[in-house]
Amino acid sequence: MSYSLSDIANKVHGIVIGDDSIRISFLSPIDEIAPGSLVFADSIENVKKAEASQAAAILVNQQVSISSKPLIQVKHPFNAFIALIQEFNPPPKIIPNIHPTAVIGEGVQLGNEVFIGPYVVIEAGSIIGNHCVLKSHIHVGHEVILGDHTTIHPQVTIYDKCRIGSRVTIHASTVIGSDGFGYTFIDGKHQKVPHVGHVVIEDDVEIGANTAIDRATIGSTVIGEGTKIDNLVQVAHSVKLGKHNILCGFTGIAGSTTSGNNVIFAANVGVSDHVRIDNGVVLGARTGVPPNKHLKEGNIYLGNPARPKDLAIQHELGVNRIPLMRKNIKALSEQVDLLKKQLLAKEEAE
Structure with missing residues (x-):
């Protein structure tokens, strides 16, 4: 698959400066420029680096107009480059099919044009929406609901009665709905607290590999619409996350914590139990939040224990x-x- 610079510019609402007939077959990152490729340059330094390479053309912002190579000028070059990555690298076409090794339980409802891969197990009473893709070696428990256009990657486990929305992606080896880590100390022993709730994953959520989201003690653990979760994240029982949160790798959120919308948990954040986090809060990398705290709307918190940014900086300087x-x-x-x-x-x- 190849496109002329003119075609590419039309796709991203850009302008070509130079020979617009040059054909491009692939894209390159700035640190691995391949001959004949289109490369995205987000600074003058990177433009010079691209000019010194064998790249065929450079994708730039509207302030760059002179170069030894053909340019495609766009208002937002990074967004344009993302769109082109998808254009040049379309996902493989998946033909609807149920593999003969799949095990489908009694009363399971399968939507239109689903793909059920090798060694998938779907327990009784579950509902799989239209155009869902379940790749190999997946276990879906009893009475699980998957919305439309949801993709589940290999080795994922979804426990009983969990609810997964539409256009959700869950990456390999993630576990949804395992028991929460809840015990009470009685007669000198740790007695397990029953966890009879479930997990609700709302629409347009993406969950990385090797992440665990525990079922609620009673009621629901909720991952809000549009939230994106990295690899190796732990979300404990009865947590309720708002819409469009970001959870970076190695983040851990303890039980019954709630967050508002558009909250960012940077890498390796630790949040204790029963914390209330308002809309728009940002937790910097390795921030530690003690139990029962209330983090106020729009603030940036740093450090351990978590403090508002200015106080955290003063403390660190001290x-x-x-x-x-x-x-x-x-x-x-x-x-x-x-x-x-x-x-x-x-x-x-x-």
Whole structure:
């Protein structure tokens, strides 16, 4: 598949400067430029790097107009490059099919044009929506509901009675709906708290590989519409996340925490139980939130324990000054001791 620069510019609402008949078959990242490719350059430095390469053309913003290579000018080059990645790399076409090794339980309802791959197990009473894709070695429990156009990658496990929305993507080896980590200490032993709730994954959610989302003790653990979850994330029982949250890798959220909409959890954030997080909060990488806290709308929180950004920076600066302060205090203490000795010697001389 190849396109002329003119065709590409039309697809991304851009303008060609230079020979618009050049044909492009593939794209390249700026640090791995292949001969004859189109490359995206987001700075003057990267434009120069692309010009020195064997790239056929450069995708740039509207401020760049002169180059030794043909240019495609667009208002938002990164967004345009994303669109072109999808254009040049369409997903493989999946032909609806039920593999003969799949095990379909009693009363399962399969929508139109579904793909059920090798060794998929769907337990009794589950409903699979239209155009769903279930790849190999997936286990879907009893009375699970999957919405339309949802894709489940290999080795995913979805426990009983979970609800998965439409246009959801769940990547390999993720577990939805396992029991929460809940125990009570009775008679010298840890007694398991029953978890009879379920998980609700709303529409347009994407969940990375090796992530675990636990079922509620009673009621629902909820992942809000449009939320994106990275690999290796833990969401505990009865958590309720709002719409369009971002959860980066190694984040852990303890039980019964709630978040508003458009909340960002950067990498390796730890949130304790029963925390309330308002809309638009940003938690910086490795932030730790103690139990029962309320994080206020629109604030950025950093550090452990979590503090608003300005306070966290002040605290960090103060901690960094401690070695110098100790040195200064030691020097002052030595001067005081010296003055004491001098005064004592003077008194004795008199």
